[in-house]
Amino acid sequence: MNKREVPSLVKDEKLVKKRRDQMIKGAVKLFKEKGFHRTTTREIAKEAGFSIGTLYEYIRKKEDILYLVCDAIYDEVHEKLEKAIDRDKVTLESLEDALVAYFHVMDEMQDEVMVMYQESKSLSKEALPYVLKKEEEMVEIFIEMLSQLVQEKQLDLDEKEIQLISHQIVVQGQMWSFRRWGLKHLYTLEEFIEKQNRLIFKGILPEQ
Amino acid sequence: MNKREVPSLVKDEKLVKKRRDQMIKGAVKLFKEKGFHRTTTREIAKEAGFSIGTLYEYIRKKEDILYLVCDAIYDEVHEKLEKAIDRDKVTLESLEDALVAYFHVMDEMQDEVMVMYQESKSLSKEALPYVLKKEEEMVEIFIEMLSQLVQEKQLDLDEKEIQLISHQIVVQGQMWSFRRWGLKHLYTLEEFIEKQNRLIFKGILPEQ
Amino acid sequence: MNKREVPSLVKDEKLVKKRRDQMIKGAVKLFKEKGFHRTTTREIAKEAGFSIGTLYEYIRKKEDILYLVCDAIYDEVHEKLEKAIDRDKVTLESLEDALVAYFHVMDEMQDEVMVMYQESKSLSKEALPYVLKKEEEMVEIFIEMLSQLVQEKQLDLDEKEIQLISHQIVVQGQMWSFRRWGLKHLYTLEEFIEKQNRLIFKGILPEQ
Amino acid sequence: MNKREVPSLVKDEKLVKKRRDQMIKGAVKLFKEKGFHRTTTREIAKEAGFSIGTLYEYIRKKEDILYLVCDAIYDEVHEKLEKAIDRDKVTLESLEDALVAYFHVMDEMQDEVMVMYQESKSLSKEALPYVLKKEEEMVEIFIEMLSQLVQEKQLDLDEKEIQLISHQIVVQGQMWSFRRWGLKHLYTLEEFIEKQNRLIFKGILPEQ
DNA sequence: AATGAATGAGAGTTCATTCAT
DNA sequence: CATGAATGAACTCTCATTCAT
Secondary structure, eight states, rough: OOOOOOOOOOOOOHHHHHHHHHHHHHHHHHHHHHHHHHHHHHHHHHHHOOOOHHHHHHHHSSSHHHHHHHHHHHHHHHHHHHHHHOOSSSOOHHHHHHHHHHHHHHHHHHHHHHHHHGGGGGSTTTTTHHHHHHHHHHHHHHHHHHHHHHHSSOOOOHHHHHHHHHHHHHHHHHHHTTTTTHHTTTTTHHHHHHHHHHHHHHSSSSOO | OOOOOOSOOOHHHHHHHHHHHHHHHHHHHHHHHHHHHHHHHHHHHHHHHHHHHHHHHSSSSSSHHHHHHHHHHHHHHHHHHOOOEEOSSHHHHHHHHHHHHHHHHHHHHHHHHHHHHHHHHGGGGGTTHHHHHHHHHHHHHHHHHHHHHHHSSOOOOHHHHHHHHHHHHHHHHHHHTTTHHHHHHTOOHHHHHHHHHHHHHHSSSOOO | OOOOOOSOOOHHHHHHHHHHHHHHHHHHHHHHHHHHHHSOOOHHHHHHOOOOOOHHHHHHSSHHHHHHHHHHHHHHHHHHHHHHHOSSSOHHHHHHHHHHHHHHHHHTTHHHHHHHHHHGGSOOOTHHHHHHHHHHHHHHHHHHHHHHHTTTTSSSHHHHHHHHHHHHHHHHHHHHTTTHHHHHHOOOOOHHHHHHHHHHHHHHOOOO | OOOOOOSOOOOOOOHHHHHHHHHHHHHHHHHHHHHHHSOOOOHHHHTTTTTTHHHHHHHHHHHHHHHHHHHHHHHHHHHHHHOOSSSSSSOHHHHHHHHHHHHHHHHTTHHHHHHHHGGGSSSOOTTTTHHHHHHHHHHHHHHHHHHHHHHSSOOOHHHHHHHHHHHHHHHHHHHHHHHHHTTTTTOOHHHHHHHHHHHHHHHHSOOO
16 A cells, blocks of 8 residues: 555656656646646646657556645654654654655645645545555654654653644644745744744743 | 625526525535636526526626625625624623634635635635625624724734734634634534633733 | 436536437548548537537547447438338238338438448447447348237247347348448349348248 | 458568467457457557557557457458368358358357457458458358259259348358347357258248 | 657546527 | 536647667
8 A cells, every 4th residue: 555556658767767756756846837727738748858648657547646746745754753763763853854854845845745735635535544654754754753752751641632733843844935925924844833832832842 | 994895797686586586505515516717607596497599698707796795795794793692792701602603604604615715715806805805704703803802801912913813813713614624523513612622712811 | 228428518408419410420431541540639629510619518538439420320220121011010012111121311421331340449448349249230220020920820940040140131231231341243232132132041041 | 352451570480470370369358359440559468468659569559459350350251161061062051051050150269250250341442352251252152052052953042042041141150249148048059050040041942 | 679758649437518499 | 597508628648659779
C-alpha cells in the first residue's frame, strides 16, 4: 500500500524516471498556474518537452500525472525533513530543529503544497488513500518525536494530545503556504517560525 | 468591493433570489460529491429543479455559480457566528464562547467549508478577491475581539501576534473539516473544542 | 429482450425518431462505403445533417449507431416480409410467394445486408444478442411455414430438417447480397429466384 | 495477378517466410478474438514474438498483415482440399468425397473463415481483388468437377446451373462456420455433411 | 536484422453556452 | 419567464508508423 505503481509502456526504468521527472516538473508548474482541470495533457507534454504521444508512453491516464505529482511532492518534503532531523536522539532542542526544518520546507515548496491541497480530491478512489497515507506519515514524524520526549519525561502529554498537536504542527506549516496573502506582509519566514515555535512550546511545556 | 453583482436577465429580484437559492443548494450538494469541475451545469439545473435554459437566465457563466456558492457559504458562517457572539462586550469568557460557536459552525458546515477550500481557486481573477475578502472578515472578527481584550489589559499581545493568532484560530476550525479522517476517531467535537480552547488560551494568556 | 433501448438526452420521442432516422440513413451510406471503423462520428453527423454535438444528444456511444442500424435493417426486412406473406393460410404456393418476397427484399437491401454481416461483430457483448435474435426471427418465419406444411402433410420433413432448410433459405438470400460479384453477371434477380426456388422445392418435396 | 508481393526490407527470403508465418499465426489468433480493427500492430508483434520495429521490417502497413492472413487462409484451405480430391478422375463418388473434404476443412478452419469474411472488406482497393480471386478459385474447383461430370453425362446441368450450384456449395460450407450458433446444437458435423450432401445431390441429379 | 522510444494526426466524447419557440 | 434542442470548441487518449541506436 505504500506505493502504487503507475504502469509505463517504456521498459527502461532510468528513462521512465527521467521522463516522469520532466513531466512532474512541468505539471507542477502548470497546476500551480491553472489547476489540474484547467491544464491539458498536451500542455503538460509540451512543458515537459515532449509530444503528447510520448506522454502517454509513461502514464495511462491524466490522473496518473496528478498522482505522480502528489507522490513526488510528499517524497521531497519527507526526504528534506528526514535529512534535517535526527530521529534517534530526540531532545527539546532537536524538536525545535525539526519544526524549523519543517517550516522551511513548507516555505520552499509553497506552490507544490497548494497544488496538493487543492487538487488531491481529483484523485480517484483508488489513488487518494496512497496520498493520504503520505500525509499521515508526515504527522507520524512529529508523533514519534513527541512520544519519545514524553517517554523521557521531558514532556507530559497523553496519546491523544500528542496526536492533536502533531496534526496542528503539520497544519500550521501548511498555513504558511495557503495563507501567504494574510501572513507574508506581517511576518518574515524567520519571524513566523519563531512565533509559531514559541506558541507550540507554550502549548506543550508543562506549566510551571 | 463588498459585493460583486452577478447579473441576471430576470428583473424580478424576489424571483432571482429564490432561483439562486435553489441553485446554490443544488450546487453545494453536487460540488461536495464531485467537485466543481466534475459537476455539469445541466446537473446543477436538474438538482435545482429547473431547466438548463432557466439556469442561464440567472447567471452568465458556470463560474458565477461557484461565486454565489462561496458567497453564500461565507454569509452563512458569518451570520451564525455573529448571532452567537456579542461584539460589544468582550470578555475572556465571551471570547471562549465565540470560539465554541465558531468550532460548532465549522462542524455543521464541514462539507461546505471543504468545497470552498478546494474550489475557490477555480474562481477567476476578478471573483477571487471577493471571496478572500470574506475569509478576511472572518479573521477580522477574532482580531477585533482580541484587540479589545488587549485594550482592556486582559491580554498582552502586540498587533502582529493578534493577527497571527486570529489566523491560527480560523485555520484550526478549518482543520476540523479537512482533517476529519485523522481527528474524528480521536476526539468528539466537544473534546476537540475543549482541547483547542485550552491550547489557545495557554498561548495567549500571559505566563504567570 | 426484444428491444434494447438506446437512451437519448432528448425527450421528444417524435424528434428522437426523426433524428435517428436521419442518422441511420447517413450511417448506412457511410458504412457501406467504408465500414464502421473507418467511418467517423463526425462524418455520420455531417451526413445526417447536424452537428457532432447533436449526434451525441441521441446516442451515448458510436456503437449505438451500429446497433440502431442493424436494428433498423432487420425491422425493415421483417416488415417487408410480413407484408408479403400470409402466415395464416400456408400452402406450397404461399411458401413460394414468401421465398420470392424474401429474395426481393434481400436484393433491395443488398448494401444494408452486407453492412450488417460485416460489422455486427463490432457490437459489444451486450448488443450482439439482440441482433442475433432478429436474425433468428427471420429463420423462424420459414420454420413456421414449413412446420405448418408438414402438419398438413404437404411436406414430409422432420424437425431438424425444417430448421436446416430454413437456415439454408436465409443464407441463400444473403448469398445474393455478398456474392453479387460472382452471380450478377450470370443471373438476373428473377432468374436467380426461379432457380433457387426450383432447387429448394426439389430438396423438400418428397421424391415420387 | 495470382500473387501480390508484399515488400519487405529484409532480403533473406527464408527469414521473411519464417517471420511472416509467426506474424500470421499471431494475427489470426488476435483477429479471431477482436477483429482486425481492434487489434493493434503492437499486439500482433508481441503475439508473434518480436518487436514492433521488427514487424515493420517485414511489412509496410498494417493492412499488409490482413492481406497475408487472408492469403494464408485460402492457401491452406486450397491445399487441404486439393490433397483430399483427385481432380483427374471425377465420379459422383469422388464429388461426394470432395464435398466431405470441403466441409471438414471448413469445420477445422471455422475461425479463420470467419476472420476472412468479416475483415476482407478492410482490404484496400488494390488488395481485395487478389483475395476475391482466391475465393473464386475455390468455386472453380467445384465448377470443374461438375463440368467434367456433365461432360461424362453423369449429370445434366447447363453452364449457369453449374456455377450457381458451385457457389451454393461454397456458401453452405461457410454457413457451417458463421451459423454455428444456429446449427451446432442440431447437427454434428457428420450429420450436417450427410444432410447437405443429400440435398445437393437431390438438387443436381436428374429426376427419374 | 532487431529494437523500442518517439511522434502526432485523428478518433470519440463532453459540456458550457445560445437561442428559437 | 421557461424550455430544451442545437452547437462546436476543446479535451483525453490511441495507435500506425518512423528512425536512431
